[in-house]
Each structure stands twice: as C-alpha cells, then as structure tokens.
Amino acid sequence: MAGATTIVQLRVSDVRFPTSLEQHGSDAMHTEPDYSVAYVVIETDGGHEGYGLTFTLGKGTEVVVCAVEALSAFVVGRTLQEIVGDFRAFYRLLTSDGQMRWIGPEKGVIQLATAAVLNAVWDLWARVEGKEPRKLVSCIDFRYITDALTEEEALGGCFSSHEEMLRDGYPAYTTSCAWIGYSDQQLKELCTKALSHDWTRFKVKVGADLQDDVRRCRLVRQMIGPDNTLMIDANQRWDVQEAITWVSHLAEFKPLWIEEPTSPDDILGHAVISKALAPLGIGVATGEQCHNRVMFKQLLQASALQFVQIDSCRLGSVNENLAVILMACKFHVPVCPHAGGVGLCELVRHLILFDYISVSASLQNRMCEYVDHLHEHFKSPVVIRNACYVPPKDPGYSTEMREESVRRYQYPQGEVWQTLQATRGHRT
C-alpha cells in the first residue's frame, strides 16, 4: 500500500426507492417495503473514497443514519493502514465500545450501521490494494466462536480455480417472479419471461394465507415443471408448530427449502422445524435477519438450518461474513446468500466468489439469490449471464451508487419524494 491515507470525512445519506407503489419486495410480514439504504461515503486526505451501505425498508432509515453518525468518530482521523493493519481490533473497537455496545451488542440498528461503515472501509481498502488469505483471516473477530472454529482451522481452507467462475459464473436463483403482492397473472408472465432467460430456480413468497399459497405454488410449479427448483419464503410469519403444519400442506409442490419459517432468534425452534420437515425432503434456510456470527454458530451447532443465508449488510460487513462462511464450511452446510434489496446483489457476489474460490470449492446445493430491481443506481451493477452471477471486474466492493440516484432519491428532500408527496400523498 502507498503512504499513509487518513480518513478525513464520513458522509451518510438516507436514500429511499418507492418500491411499495408496485408491491416489489413484498412478503407476508413486510407488505409495503420501500427499498432503501443508509449510504456512507468516506473520504481520505489523498482524495480516495470508499462507499458503503446497509439495506432498510424505508421508515427507520433515519435511525440507522443517526447510528452511522455516532460511529463516525471511530473512523474519521484514523489512517486506512491503522485500520486494516489490525482489522480484527478495529472491528472490536466499533462493536465493543464500553458505552455504545449497550445499544447492541452486535445486533439491531447499531449492527446495521457497523455494516454500512465497514462496507465503506472494505471498499476503500479493495480499491487501494489486493489481499491474501492470511490477511483476510486476520480480519475476523473469533471472540465467542472458538468453540466452533479456530483461526488455525480457518487458515486450512480448500482452494479452487477462479477460471470456472470467469467462464460459467456463480449459479443464481430468482425471487423476482413471486412477491406476495403480485397477482396470479403477474406470476405467470414473470415466470414465462424468467424461463425464457434460462432461469431454473425460483422462490415464492408464502405465509399470509394457506389457500393462496397452495394456488400460487401450484401455479409456479406447473409453470416451471418438475425438474426446476422451487423455494418458499415465509419471512418469520409462523410459530414453530404452525410452520410445520403449514409447510407440510405445501410439500406436494416439492420446495427445496422453507426460508425464515419463524422468529430469526429462535434457534431451537428452527431445529425442531428442520427435524420435522427432513422426512418431507424440505430443508430450512435462514440468515437474512441473523445479526451476528454467534447466532449463526448456534444455528449450525444445533443443526437448525440446512442452508446458510449470509447477508452483506446485516452481519458486521465482510469481517463477520468471512467468519460465517468459514464456520458453514466446517459444518458442511452450504452458503446460499440473501441478496436483492438495494445493492445486496452487487456486494454479495464478492462474498460468494470468495466462498467458492477460497473456502468451499463446491457448488453442490449452492446458489445465490437474485432480484432484478434497482441495479441501475450502481456504478458497477451486477451482471447475470445464463442465470449465473458474472464475477465483477472493477476494483472495490461495488458499493458506489450513481450520484444522480443518491440526489434524486434522497429522503425526504430528493425530487422523487418531493414529487410523490405533492402528487400522490405517498405516506412518509
């Protein structure tokens, strides 16, 4: 790395997209999401910039913005070299401040803010220089997980060639055909279109009404045929026994997994559901609201999930995602990241390529979520070829948004929101 680079400024914006107008992103628990981000820009004295974000659903983004501002004092004035020279210590500084940790620790709003800030640091670092495995493992805080994974074990990973990824890409599945607010007609049209673009794996939102679920799953299964893959996602709608009963009614449609059947905090509940559904050939997937490595450790130790859904903006950035990817490998559970939202596909492709090239060296039962909204707002948007993620080429973590997008969608002063409020009285 060149000479010392001091971070002199951190800016954060509340950027919201009115996706609820067309029910994009809707599910049984989040019926009208406005996909949003707390968007962070850090600037160095040498004129370098790093970009970071965390994903939100509209209201409350202002709270995350406030938490990012509270964390900025740990970042501004430090050199990049100081931070990445002992990234593990810096992660701990951010998450373990003797006063601030009281509003976490490592969970909720403060953890989302940590992700946004650290994603910006990773982006800055990746723009400035390359990295090697020992360095990456040194970024992980092993506190609370050494009973499941030690640093020595983490260093002994498998390695695979990146040539295959450059040639074929990383397999993806689509969630864009079957949000809960979409009509049956929309489902049909979107499935037809996706099939014509070589998609073979489809996720359907369920959990609001059983008869609707039966009809929608039947429709999608008929559209995609018996050989393509179907997943279902309840977004935490049920109690444990209710989940087992409800999903058993949907078993005839042969879903590969039920995602987030119950509270994301209920590890033993997930274990009970996993055990009950295993004879039906249905696995449990969870993680998009799993806020730290310790929760994932317990889910893995309790055999409570069969698919690990890391999230680039829910866990404390790359540092924690690396820890979870390595633990999942040790427990032989495939990582199938959560993506979509705003920018999650852009970020997560880096993590999934790391999993394949440096950790698992396997594609068995592995695929990464894809949602086809809002990529146009990013400077290095995701590229999908034959239903696979194409490896990114630009330096950095692909977190940089287009300036015009940030300006137009800034909440509430951006012109998009001003116009919506004036013309349609869109709720704020």
Ligand SMILES: C[C@H](O)[C@@H](O)CC(=O)C(=O)O
């Ligand atoms: C509110 C979000 O759109 C959520 O439904 C996303 C999700 O569960 C998924 O992509 O999986």
Ligand SMILES: [Mg+2]
């Ligand atoms: Mg989900």
